[in-house]
Amino acid sequence: MPPITTGSSVLAIKYADGVMIAADTLVSYGSLARFKNESRLKKVSENCILAFTGDHSDFQYISEMIEDEIERDRFIDDGVVRSPAEIHSLLGRIMYHRRSKMEPLWDTLIVAGRDASGTFIGNTDLQGTVFSDDFMATGYGAYMALPIIRKKWRADMDQQAALGLLEECLKVLFFRDARSTANVQLAKVTADGVQITEPYRIDQEAYWEFGRQVVGI
Amino acid sequence: MAALGVGYDLAATTFSTDGRLFQVEYAGKAADNSGLVCALRVENGIVFAAEKLMHSDLLVPSWGKRIFTINDKIAIAISGLLPDARQLVTRARDEAANYKSQYGRVIPVSVLGDRLSLFMQMYTMYAAARPFGCSILLGGVTDGKPELFLIEPSGLKRGCYGMAVGKGKSKQEARNKVETLVDTLPTMDIQRGVIESAKIVLCLHDEDEDRHMELEVSALAADMDHAVFTAEQTEQITNLARGELDAEE
Numbered sequence: 001m002p003p004i005t006t007g008s009s010v011l012a013i014k015y016a017d018g019v020m021i022a023a024d025t026l027v028s029y030g031s032l033a034r035f036k037n038e039s040r041l042k043k044v045s046e047n048c049i050l051a052f053t054g055d056h057s058d059f060q061y062i063s064e065m066i067e068d069e070i071e072r073d074r075f076i077d078d079g080v081v082r083s084p085a086e087i088h089s090l091l092g093r094i095m096y097h098r099r100s101k102m103e104p105l106w107d108t109l110i111v112a113g114r115d116a117s118g119t120f121i122g123n124t125d126l127q128g129t130v131f132s133d134d135f136m137a138t139g140y141g142a143y144m145a146l147p148i149i150r151k152k153w154r155a156d157m158d159q160q161a162a163l164g165l166l167e168e169c170l171k172v173l174f175f176r177d178a179r180s181t182a183n184v185q186l187a188k189v190t191a192d193g194v195q196i197t198e199p200y201r202i203d204q205e206a207y208w209e210f211g212r213q214v215v216g217i
Numbered sequence: 218m219a220a221l222g223v224g225y226d227l228a229a230t231t232f233s234t235d236g237r238l239f240q241v242e243y244a245g246k247a248a249d250n251s252g253l254v255c256a257l258r259v260e261n262g263i264v265f266a267a268e269k270l271m272h273s274d275l276l277v278p279s280w281g282k283r284i285f286t287i288n289d290k291i292a293i294a295i296s297g298l299l300p301d302a303r304q305l306v307t308r309a310r311d312e313a314a315n316y317k318s319q320y321g322r323v324i325p326v327s328v329l330g331d332r333l334s335l336f337m338q339m340y341t342m343y344a345a346a347r348p349f350g351c352s353i354l355l356g357g358v359t360d361g362k363p364e365l366f367l368i369e370p371s372g373l374k375r376g377c378y379g380m381a382v383g384k385g386k387s388k389q390e391a392r393n394k395v396e397t398l399v400d401t402l403p404t405m406d407i408q409r410g411v412i413e414s415a416k417i418v419l420c421l422h423d424e425d426e427d428r429h430m431e432l433e434v435s436a437l438a439a440d441m442d443h444a445v446f447t448a449e450q451t452e453q454i455t456n457l458a459r460g461e462l463d464a465e466e
Contacts, residue, residue, distance in 0.1 A: 068314055075286040075310060077445070 003055035003106040005029050007040045008179045009141030010051040011169050012112045013153060014119045014134045015162035018190035019112045021049055022166040024174070025199045026181040027056045033181065041187045043194045045070040048084040048113030049187050053139035054126065055106040062091070062105060084113030088122030088132065096128025108138040114189045137169070140177040145169035159188075170202050230344045240348060241341050244370035247350030248297035252430065253383035253391055254283060255417050256294055256354040258365040259402055259410035262438030263356030265294040266414035268383065268422055269431040278431040282445070288313050289442040290323055291357030292435060296382040297370075298350035305353055309333055326357035326364040330374050338372025352382045361439045378402050387421040394420075407436050411446075415458040 005027050012021040027035040035056075042050045042063045050066060052059040066087060073082055082090075088111040098104050104126040111122040122132040135153050137145045152165050166186065174182050187196040225231050226239030233239055252268035267283035284294045285306045293309060295302030312332045316324035333355065341348045348370045356365040367382065368374045378399050381391030394417050398405075405413070415434055422430050434454055437443035446454065 064318070068318065071288075072310065072314060075288055077286050 001103065001106065003058070005034060005056040006054055006179070007038075007052055007056060007059070007139075008177055009137060009139035009145065009173050010040065010053055010108075010110050011137045011141050011145055011149070011166055012051070012110050012121045012135065013149060013157075013162055013166065014121060014155065015157040015159065016155075017159060018114045018188055019049075019119050019121055020159075020162045020166060020186065020188045021051055021110065021112050022170055022184060022186045023051055024170065024181050025183045025185055026179070028179045031179075033179075036181060036183060037199060039185060039196070039199070041185055041196055043187075043196060044087065045082065045113075046193050047115055047189055048082075048087055048111065049189060049194060049196075050087075051110045051112070051187075053108040053141075058105040058107050059109075062094075062107065062109065065094075066091070081115075083115040083117070084111055084120040085115075085122065085132070087111055087113075088120070088124065088130070092122075092124040092128060092130035095124050095126060096130075099126060099128045110136055110138060112189060113194075114191075119189075140173060140180070141169065144172055144176060148172065167202055174202060228344045229341050229346070229348060238341065238371075241371045244341075244348035244350050245352075248352040248370050249383060249385060249388055250350075251296050251299065251383060252283075253381060253387050253418050253421055254294045254296045254354060255379070255381040255391055255395065255414045256356050256365055256377075257379040257395065257398065257402060257405075257410050257414050258356065258363050258377065259405040259407060261361070261363060262358060262407050262410075262436060262441065263292070263363050263365055264407060264410035264414045264436045265292060265354065265356065265434065266411075266418045267294055267433040268418045269433050271429040271431055274429070279448070281431075282433065284433055284435045284445055286443045286445075287329070287357070288317075288323060290359075290437060291326055291329060291355070292437055292443045294354040294356075294435075296352045296354070301349045302351035302353060305333060305337070305349060305351065308336055309355070323359075325359040326355065326366070327359070327376075329357070330355050330366040330368060334368045334372045334374035336372075337368060337370060341371060354380055354382065356437070357443075358437060358439050363439075381417065384423075387423070391417050391421055407438050407441070411436055411454055412458050412461065415454050416462055419455065419458050420462055 010023040023040040025037050027038040044050050044066045106126050108125040121136050124130045135149050170184050182202050183199050185199045225233035229240040252270040254267040256265045265284045287309045313324045337349050340346045353368050365377045367380045379395035435445040
């Protein structure tokens, strides 16, 4: 039951074109940076992404289950497609059910996507708590990135502004979260569907510069 | 005819004196009691065509599906008691999803066929249940090769190059027409297969007896996920098929 291989923070914000999600690509094994290039953002349908903080294997189980659910919808072929909000609701029920059996899936999950009725970001966790909002962060992000996002977020941010905000938060997390790396991945869900970038390193110059400013600790 | 199975046909658990299970045979008759459905195994895929009999002008054509997607590479066309058949479709989807979850790959068509035929057979052995009153045409692609099976209410599964099931007379005539195509099927492409199967269904539709029908056509191939054609595409196929039928007369 306690988490073994774990992922750290995930950040998600709504912006003008849709939703944007970011996470680093590290899965830790306690204090060991075990899997340094593991994607923690999963596309589960044409308009929805799932991301996790917490146990990696539980997330693999969850995302496979949701993917199968979506696939089954596709085969039934009756024009009914699960929206991100429906997937979020389903996950919330499953997480609560597991916690009630004292067998939690040890994750905090972000469900983010877009459908005909608009954009959606939802959060559910190992206790079965369920809520949704315009922006969200899990893990250490909830402590360190959320205050930054609260200050700088606007509903009509364009892609560049949204990307800048998330990269700033990722940088802060890299500086202070001991279970993070500078290798990150971004995803967005827009009218063109789901796009997940290849992993890339956040700006290194900036962080060496920061190092030069640290004196006497 | 009424005295055919007297006494031995009341339960699926009773053999007749000449070793027949009448209830299963009667289920077979129920399985033929619907519009024609035809499937062809072509070079790299399977095509399905079904005659949806619209008994009333009040009915919306897009419902009453007879061809169902099991997964991207497997589909089922049904004949007989449609609600019974839909139960089998659900079962097939469950079996396919389970197989994928356990073994990590798409279920081979013949394995799915075995599971469905065993399932159908089970219902022929208990007095408390009745056999499925439907036949299914199960077609799909496994490792790039297409396979087509007919599974009857008895649970008997047979591999086919092409097959038709449906109302009495048209079933036999349809099978005759499929037989004339058998030599060309191994090199036939999907487009031609779609037209040929549509022709069989359209040609054998009895305008006087059954009046209004809707054609339902679909195809799947090694490089093409199963899809039932849209109304526009079906109309094009119908026009092409009718054109060829008229030219042949």
